[in-house]
Amino acid sequence: MNEPVSWVIGRGGLLGRSVESSLALRGTVWYPSEAFAWDEPGLLAAQFSRTCHVFSEAVGDSPWQVAWCAGAAVVSSEHWKLQRETDALSHFLSSIAGALSPRRMAAGSFFLVSSAGGVYAGSSGAPYSESSPVRPLSAYGETKLLQESLARAWSRQTGTPTLIGRISNLYGPDQDLSKNQGLITQVCARAIIRQPLILYVPLDTIRDYLFARDAAALIADGLERLRVTVAASCDTPVVMKILASHQPTTVATVLGQVRRVTKRPVSVVVARTPHARPQPPDLRMASTVWSELDRRPLTTLSAGIQAVVTDLVCRAGRGVLVAGHAPNRSAGLGSGTAINGQHCSQDDRAR
Numbered sequence: 001m002n003e004p005v006s007w008v009i010g011r012g013g014l015l016g017r018s019v020e021s022s023l024a025l026r027g028t029v030w031y032p033s034e035a036f037a038w039d040e041p042g043l044l045a046a047q048f049s050r051t052c053h054v055f056s057e058a059v060g061d062s063p064w065q066v067a068w069c070a071g072a073a074v075v076s077s078e079h080w081k082l083q084r085e086t087d088a089l090s091h092f093l094s095s096i097a098g099a100l101s102p103r104r105m106a107a108g109s110f111f112l113v114s115s116a117g118g119v120y121a122g123s124s125g126a127p128y129s130e131s132s133p134v135r136p137l138s139a140y141g142e143t144k145l146l147q148e149s150l151a152r153a154w155s156r157q158t159g160t161p162t163l164i165g166r167i168s169n170l171y172g173p174d175q176d177l178s179k180n181q182g183l184i185t186q187v188c189a190r191a192i193i194r195q196p197l198i199l200y201v202p203l204d205t206i207r208d209y210l211f212a213r214d215a216a217a218l219i220a221d222g223l224e225r226l227r228v229t230v231a232a233s234c235d236t237p238v239v240m241k242i243l244a245s246h247q248p249t250t251v252a253t254v255l256g257q258v259r260r261v262t263k264r265p266v267s268v269v270v271a272r273t274p275h276a277r278p279q280p281p282d283l284r285m286a287s288t289v290w291s292e293l294d295r296r297p298l299t300t301l302s303a304g305i306q307a308v309v310t311d312l313v314c315r316a317g318r319g320v321l322v323a324g325h326a327p328n329r330s331a332g333l334g335s336g337t338a339i340n341g342q343h344c345s346q347d348d349r350a351r
Contacts, residue, residue: 003027004063004109004227007055009092010070014175015113015167018216019067026220030058038072041084045091052092052099061104065223066096067111074181075118075140082143089147093154106159106236109226111219112151116166116242117207117283118144126206127248127284130166130240137280152238159236161229163222165215168244168285171304172212173311183251184209187258187266188308192316196267203252203270206282208244211299211307218243221293244285245298253301261305 006023007030010016023029032051037043055064068089073082089112097105118141119134120126136142148164155162171184190197222241229237255266287294299307 002063004065005030005059006065006067007031008067008069010068010113013069013072014172014212015170015215016067016069017174018172018212019069019219022213022216022220023065023067026224030055038070038088041087041091044088045095048088048092048095049098052095055096056099056104059100059104061107063227064104064108065110065227066108067113067219067223068092069111069113071113072176072179073140073143074179075138077140079139082139086143086147086150090150093150097154097158102159108160109223109230110151110155110160110162111223112147112162112164114144114148114164114166115141116168116244116285117141117280119166120283121280123280126282127286128242129286129288130242131288148240155236155238161226161236162238163219163226164238164240165219165222165243166240167215168208168210168242168283170212170215171209171308173307175308183207184254184258184305185308185312187254188262188305189312191258191262191264191266192309192312194264194267196269199251199268199270200272201251201270201279202281203250203255203268204281205251205279206248206284207251208247208283208285209249209254209301209304210243210245211304214245214296214298215243217296218293222290225290225293239289241289241293242285242287244287246285246287246294247298247301248282248284249301254305257301257305258309261302261309 003026005028008016008020008023011020011031020029032054034047034051036047070088071085073085100108116128118138119136120128120132121137121141122135123132125132134145136145151162151164154160169183171182175182175185177185177189187197226237226239229239255268259266
């Protein structure tokens with residue numbers, strides 16, 4: 001079976017970068033020559049149309065796969081931002097279908113990133129599997145389900161096999177600190193700059209933390225399994241799989257691990273406010289679809305936190321803003337800061 005030409009949409013984000021790196025180890029990765037104007041819907045739609053035709057010419061008669069890893073919205077995002085991201089997905093799906101012939105559409109495959117936490121937030125009976133009923137508590141979760149529906153309908157219309165990945169709590173180096181998400185990264189950042197973290201959930205809140213590199217490997221393996229499934233059945237499957245570590249972890253455990261790695265106390269203020277968005281106490285995951293893909297060594301929580309800390313120290317050395325606060329140099333972290341034996345110069349950044 002020929003290796004497909006891969007294209008990652010959202011290659012600048014935490015997940016997209018990791019997925020692109022993973023796919024590059026297995027075959028050819030294609031990327032457009034222009035950056036997408038995500039904040040300008042009209043221009044973005046035109047870019048998708050133009051770029052999909054360029055991609056079509058580059059692929060030729062080779063098999064292809066596209067991984068949609070785009071999206072900057074979080075649980076607290078406003079409706080217009082969520083709608084914009086759904087519109088972007090819809091424009092892209094229309095553009096790729098318009099650029100490739102029906103025969104070539106059937107020779108490709110598509111991955112859509114979704115959110116396990118978003119769609120199961122109001123469900124009961126953890127751990128959650130692919131057969132668990134969904135019950136989003138936010139417009140964010142509802143949007144993810146809408147995007148999944150769009151991908152399913154598009155797959156049926158075009159004959160393109162599709163993998164939908166509901167990812168648990170993703171974390172890793174180079175996470176966007178401007179977004180109000182990513183507990184592990186936020187805790188690490190505040191430990192480094194010695195500022196307290198305000199929590200709106202109890203310390204026994206359970207989550208499933210998945211390191212970005214591990215998530216990317218799962219996605220790459222999932223796309224490969226999708227191609228094998230199609231070759232064996234001559235069918236056009238739409239597969240939904242939970243991508244998780246299957247290692248339930250409390251907030252208290254995260255705080256303890258960060259303290260152990262940084263050798264610094266983590267100051268936490270647990271705040272109870274009626275204005276805080278409801279958070280489920282238990283989001284354990286137990287995928288039952290293609291479970292053989294989950295039998296792999298994963299990055300330990302300690303090693304993952306160490307990678308995040310090393311990255312943040314490198315950012316601090318360059319005076320990059322951390323967690324929305326003043327540049328780190330004002331917090332006493334200049335170039336070449338060392339924590340727990342880790343040292344970065346201004347030009348060295350963990351990826």
